[in-house]
Amino acid sequence: xxxxxxxxxxxxxxxxxxxxxxxxxxxxxxxxxxxxxxxxxxxxxxxxxxxxxxxxxxxxxxxxxxxxxxxxxxxxxxxxxxxxxxxxxxxxxxxxxxxxxxxxxxxxxxxxxxxxxxxxxxxxxxxxxxxxxxxxxxxxxxxxxxxxxxxxxxxxxxxxxxxxxxxxxxxxxxxxxxxxxxxxxxxxxxxxxxxxxxxxxxxxxxxxxxxxxxxxxxxxxxxxxxxxxxxxxxxxxxxxxxxxxxxxxxxxxxxxxxxxxxxxxxxxxxxxxxxxxxxxxxxxxxxxxxxxxxxxxxxxxxxxxxxxxxxxxxxxxxxxxxxxxxxxxxxxxxxxxxxxxxxxxxxxxxxxxxxxxxxxxxxxxxxxxxxxxxxxxxxxxxxxxxxxx
Numbered sequence: 518x519x520x521x522x523x524x525x526x527x528x529x530x531x532x533x534x535x536x537x538x539x540x541x542x543x544x545x546x547x548x549x550x551x552x553x554x555x556x557x558x559x560x561x562x563x564x565x566x567x568x569x570x571x572x573x574x575x576x577x578x579x580x581x582x583x584x585x586x587x588x589x590x591x592x593x594x595x596x597x598x599x600x601x602x603x604x605x606x607x608x609x610x611x612x613x614x615x616x617x618x619x620x621x622x623x624x625x626x627x628x629x630x631x632x633x634x635x636x637x638x639x640x641x642x643x644x645x646x647x648x649x650x651x652x653x654x655x656x657x658x659x660x661x662x663x664x665x666x667x668x669x670x671x672x673x674x675x676x677x678x679x680x681x682x683x684x685x686x687x688x689x690x691x692x693x694x695x696x697x698x699x700x701x702x703x704x705x706x707x708x709x710x711x712x713x714x715x716x717x718x719x720x721x722x723x724x725x726x727x728x729x730x731x732x733x734x735x736x737x738x739x740x741x742x743x744x745x746x747x748x749x750x751x752x753x754x755x756x757x758x759x760x761x762x763x764x765x766x767x768x769x770x771x772x773x774x775x776x777x778x779x780x781x782x783x784x785x786x787x788x789x790x791x792x793x794x795x796x797x798x799x800x801x802x803x804x805x806x807x808x809x810x811x812x813x814x815x816x817x818x819x820x821x822x823x824x825x826x827x828x829x830x831x832x833x834x835x836x837x838x839x840x841x842x843x844x845x846x847x848x849x850x851x852x853x854x855x856x857x858x859x860x861x862x863x864x865x866x867x868x869x870x871x872x873x874x875x876x877x878x879x880x881x882x883x884x885x886x887x888x889x890x891x892x893x894x895x896x897x898x899x900x901x902x903x904x905x906x
Contacts, residue, residue: 522632523625523628523629523632523887523890523891524608524610524615524628524884524887526627526628526631526632527608527615527617527620527624527625527628527882527887528608528617529547530544530547530619530624530627530628531606531607531608531617531618531619531620531624532606532607532608533547533606534606535591535592535593535619535652536592536593536594536595536596536618537592537593537594537595537652537653537655537656538595540568540569541569541570541591541592541652542568542569542570544591545561545570545572545591545650545652548572548627548631548650549561549572549574551631551634552574552576552631552634552648555634555635555638557574557575557576557634557638558574559572559573559574560572560573560574560667562663562664562667563663564652564653564660564663569652569653569660570652571649571650571651571652571660571661571663571664572591572648572649572650573647573648573649573664573667573668574647574648575645575646575647576634576637576638576645576646576647576648577637577638577640577642577645577646578642578643578644578645578646578901579642579643579644579645580645581673582643582644582645582673582905583644583645583673583674583675583676583677584644584645584646584647584675584676584677584906585644585645585646585647585675585676585677585678585679585897585901585906586647586648586649586675586677586678586679586857586862587626587630587646587647587648587649587678587679587681587894588648588649588650588651588661588678588679588680588681588853588857589623589624589626589627589630589649589650589651589680589681589682589868590623590650590651590652590653590654590655590660590661590853591624591627591650591651591652592651592652592653592654592655592656592660593618593619593622593624593655594618594622594655594875594876596618596878599877599878600878601878601879602878602879603616603617603879604617605617605618605878605880606618608620610884613883613884613885614881614882614883614884615881615882615883615884615887616879616880616881617880617881618880619880620870620874620880620881620882621683621869621870621871621872621874621875621880621881621882622682622683622870622872622874622875622876622880623681623682623683623868623870625683625868625869625870625882625886625887625890626681626682626683626868626869626870626890627650627681628887629681629869629887629890629891629894630648630681630894632891633891633894633895633898636895636898637898640898640899640901640902641902642898642901642902643901643902643903643904643905644676644901644905644906645675646898646901647675649661649664649678651664651853654852654853656819657697657818657819657820657821658819658821658851658852658853658856659819661853661856661857662856665856665857665859665860668860669860674860674861674862675862676862676863676905676906677832677862677863677864677865677906678854678857678858678862678863678864678865679832679836679864679865679866679867679897680852680853680854680857680864680865680866680867680868681866681867681868681869681890682850682852682866682868682872683868683869683870683871683872683874683875683882684846684848684866684867684868684872685842685869685870685871685886686840686841686842686867686868686869686886686889686890686893687840687842687844687845687846687867688833688836688837688840688842688844688845688846688865688866688867689845689846689847689848689865689866689867690825690826690827690828690833690845690846690847690865690866691745691746691781691823691824691825691826691847691848692823692824692847692848692849692850692851692852692854692855692866693746693751693778693779693780693781693823693848693849693850693851694777694778694779694781694785694820694821694822694823694824694851694855695776695777695778695779695785695819695820695821695851696776696777696779696785696786696788696789696817696819696820697774697775697776697777697817697818697819697820698774698775698776698789698815698816698817698818699772699773699774699815699816699818700722700725700772700773700774700775700796700813700814700815700816701770701771701772701813701814701815701816702718702719702721702722702725702760702770702771702772702813703718703769703770703810703811703812703813703814704716704717704718704721704767704768704769704770704771704804704808704811705767705769705807705808705810705811706766706767706768706769707766707767708765708766708767709764709765709766709767710765712767715767715769716767716769716804716807716808716811717767717768718760718761718768718769718770718771719760719761719768719771721771721800721804721811721813722758722760722771722772722773724800725773725792725795725796725800725813726755726758726773726775728792728795729753729755729775729792730753730755732753732788732791732792733752733753733754736750736751736752736753736783737750741780741782741783742780743780743781743782743847745846745847746780746847746848746849747849748849749780750780750783751777751778751779751780751783751785751788752777752778752849753775753776753777753788754775754776754778755773755774755775756773756774756775756776757773757774758771758772758773759771759772759773760772760773774818777789778849778851779823780823781823781824781825789815793815796813796815797813800813801813821851821852821855821856822855822856822858822859823855824852824854824855824858824864824866826858826863826864826865828845830863831863831906832863832864832865832906833845833863833865835897835900835906836865836867839893839896839897839900840867840893841889841892841893848866848872850872852866854866867893868890869882869886869887869889869890870882870883870886871883871886
């Protein structure tokens with residue numbers, strides 16, 4: 518097969534361990550060099566450490582028009598402690614299934630984009646086609662924000678964006694937002710035989726966790742609801758909890774993480790304010806009756822805006838006409854689409870692979886999904902030679 522075949526490019530992309538905790542520069546430099554072979558200049562937007570970078574490149578088309586962005590993230594989730602039966606950073610092909618970390622989420626889409634570079638260049642486009650490949654999407658859509666800040670300063674901003682997250686090539690016009698927080702509860706340590714002298718941080722943290730649980734039940738029962746999502750309401754989730762040292766010491770400190778994944782019409786910031794009000798106005802006064810130094814602090818971990826495109830906008834209609842699936846859906850997981858939308862771009866999520874494979878051991882993508890994506894983007898390029906998208 519030629520070197521620019523999607524499968525061969527996917528094999529190369531998988532070989533780079535671009536786990537979010539590591540640098541992605543080796544992968545980014547590979548893409549930049551690949552595009553350079555076609556005479557395409559890449560712009561790199563680095564993080565503060567200069568160890569990670571976004572890549573933005575105009576592949577072809579008139580430079581004085583906004584154009585269309587094909588967007589993907591280069592980072593992947595860890596493989597640590599997962600029971601892989603195949604090498605995670607080496608492509609394994611079995612029965613048309615392509616195994617490897619990032620095969621579905623979402624190096625498969627990037628591989629297809631790169632494989633179509635020559636086709637895009639040779640098409641007589643009426644508007645430019647851009648590539649935007651980001652870092653640190655998996656830890657809160659962090660990296661793309663610096664790229665968007667850079668684009669915001671330009672005289673011409675792209676008009677539309679397709680984010681190629683795995684949707685089995687269904688056009689997705691909405692997804693939930695996410696706010697994740699870490700709560701720090703500070704009490705007072707003492708010997709467990711004298712609990713009257715201490716302030717048990719674990720027990721007070723448990724009360725906030727219980728409040729979150731009751732809030733979750735209230736939303737589950739009363740909504741608001743959007744039946745196109747699964748679940749159809751904003752979810753509330755408490756994750757890791759850490760507190761205390763040994764049983765005979767009253768815990769001085771406890772921390773826990775929690776998140777809201779909100780449907781677009783439900784403002785998660787109001788829910789967070791409600792939790793903070795409970796901690797500040799109800800819980801903390803009781804804590805300080807026992808110890809004046811008690812405190813509860815909230816730390817923001819990440820915030821991903823909800824994404825909600827109009828069902829009848831031009832990009833949605835176009836993608837529906839080109840996609841193998843003829844209905845637009847909604848998804849519960851977050852993407853960078855809401856951030857592109859905030860910059861004023863019409864956005865859609867549509868890409869190869871099944872999200873059920875993402876983040877799992879022995880992650881794979883069906884080669885037929887790559888072929889479907891090639892067909893979709895090929896048709897998109899044809900349209901871009903005839904009209905402004």
